[in-house]
Amino acid sequence: MGHFTSTTWKAFLTAALIIAAVLALIPDANAQSRKDAQSGKKVFEKVGCFRCHGSAGEGMPQTGKEAGSPKIAATKLSLRDFLESVRKPKGQMPPFGAKQVSDEELSDVYAFLESAASQPKPELPSSASSKDGEHLYTAFGCYECHGYQGQGSVQTGGSRIGPPQIPYSGFLAYIRQPAGEMPPYASKALSDAQLADIYAFLQSRAQAAPSKAIPQLNQ
């Protein structure tokens, strides 16, 4: 290890200042300095990301007129690519400019999505009753949009949920905070235990026979 002359030191300091200044101008670097998951959750809700991507970024299946959206929790994108995907999205996502959400805010959203992915997911309780769920499914109006067997309808926008196409955790989250047209089911009106029963009922619905085996569907 040698030692610095004052000229060398000045040169080093100058270079460091320049690098720092450059880094400050790069969104990625600046954003990485924040990463506040709590703030990110607020931004996520304020901007309305949850409407398409779900309350925890779990994504949405295609439902009727709604095209569905990808899971973004625990995204494999780098922060820089994440910012790019928000500013210049591909596919159907609308672009969000810096006036709508800043780079700093987006870095917080990124942190929120990372933390959301690491949180434990609720599991379907073993006490869930398919029989009780069948009654609740009808009584609480789920059949209105999804059909008595959960087969779904393109007219109502209710997706096929019998048997479910998403895990229980996503089911629970979506029903509490739906992204699309679905009316929300708040916990004070429909408990987690009742929702578990409904999910168990939907799980008990049979998969459809292959359509090719049904003559009326091959004409």
Added chain:
Amino acid sequence: MSPRTKASINRRDFLKSAAAGTAVLAATPAPPANQPAADRRARAAVRISPEAELRALSGGEVLTAERTGSDFMVDVIKSLKIDYVCSNPGASFRGLHESIINYGGNRGPEFITCCHEESSVGMAHGYAKIEGKPLLVMAHGTVGLQHAAMAVYNAYCDRVPVLIIGGNIMDATKRLSQVEWAHSAQDAAAVLRDYVKWDDLPVSLPHFAESTVRAYKMAMTPPMMPVLLILDAELQENPIAANASLQVPKLMPYGPPQGDSGSVDEAARLLVAAENPVLIAGRSARTPAGLAHLLELAETLQIPVIDQMDRMNFPTRHPLNQTESGLALIGKADVILGLEVNDFWGTVHSSRDQIERTSHSIARPDAKTISINSANLFVKSNYQNFQRYPEVDIDIPADAEATLPSLTEAVRRRLDAGRKSAFADRGAKLAVAHDESLQRARDAAAFAWDASPISTARLAAELWAQIKTEDWSLVSSATFVSRWPLRLWAFEKHYQYIGAQGGYGIGYNAPASVGAALANRKYGRLSVNIQCDGDLMYAPGVLWTAAHHHIPLLTVMHNNRAYHQELMQVQIMANRHSRGLDRATIGTTICDPNIDFTKLAESMGVYAEGPISDPKELGPAITRAIEVVKRGEPVLLDVVTQPR
């Protein structure tokens, strides 16, 4: 309907006096107000004319007439080649009614007895979408027009021509009973004026003739709409003077409005240059020619077509039909062409009905949009069916069907080998996507296949299995059965689908299906109606009309025992307020008791079976029903179904 409670003894002085001079009238002082009614009538009878006076001298009042104004009205109506008049009888047009069935021989037009004016207009609505021309509706003064109003609004929103005549008694001194006063109005057309294209109040027979031909001409010019004439009873019932000079005006239709060449050429430039264009059809095909024109354009461009099916615009099994992938295609499109799209803004936006009603564009920010829509040529203020303002880049206020040939020609002029090759590649990919989409629909239809109540997918599939070899026509909307027929059946011809209500007024489907079946009858087509229970209950008497006039029609009930759309709406409110989630059925369901549609239909002379809840019983029931329909009669199958 209400009978005129007193015979009119002098409903003829207007024309008679015109023919014979008014000297007698002028010389006769008015009777005093306190004179007894019988005296006033007698005095009035003396006033009428020299001819009447001569008869009176020979000992009899003139009580008959050889030829009345209504006979000439029939001459005018016949000149328009109107096949049917749908009507619930009403005294305010009794003169025209009688002339149609006797002077006109009840042919061209033939009187179709309806049980409700809403049914009359609803039938006219369905008829016009098959036959491409209006039929005549006659409605009673005030009350009949009020009954007709909702159906007129539907036809107005759906751009459908209907020729409506409403009765009235203009001269207050000629209203002989309280009934006639109640059924007369100063401005009888006012109740419909906001949603008809034009209305008039003829005060003479030549005026009637010109206004009727003018009304027909206007109704048949895009954007097509209902038109209304208010007809004074006196004008119908008074004798035609011997020296009257009456002629039926010639009908010379307007040509449909075409898009200007500059805009059309610019649209063609954008479409040819586009890498991911998409075409959306609403009411594009007014006639079979419209379907052919759209096929030509789509195949020239190898452009994906999203058919909103307000009319039968494009074959459902054509490789370019990408309706099921519509949202994704709009999302990636660089050029979006809308043809008679009712709600362009709503087509390129996604909305969300939560406490905060939000919406966002689903189109690319750089997408170019083109609209050809004749609706922009005629917009009224009060009723808001014109939808949200769409910011389109090229907005062509013209009839799409009439404009398509020039657009296709402009596209062809711009084609070179490179673009043709690119289009061929695009077409090949779309063909694969179409096949995949059809398979996805079939796979989805397999869910709940054996369910009871019967799934709407199975209902559609069982029907298709048995009608596909017939010359069939679906004369009902497919909206409330999750569009399954449109997803599973092979629609090819223009008459195979007629769209929906237009104004979303429930009560349309039952009469429209009977009217469409009436139009299909002479072609020997098998008319099929998937009928919602709530819709039928508005005016079920149209079943009797179908039986009475031997209109062959296969009606299959989509009986979900609810006003289901409203049930979902109340559910939204209950969820939003987090209370009573299990009470949304109050006021929205049609059960306890369940309606026995079989007995309802049978009571009106319609062959019926049901209720059918077991899906395995549906196919054989359809087989039996088709046999009856082929004998020229209506049939109703009551099928208990899933909600949607």
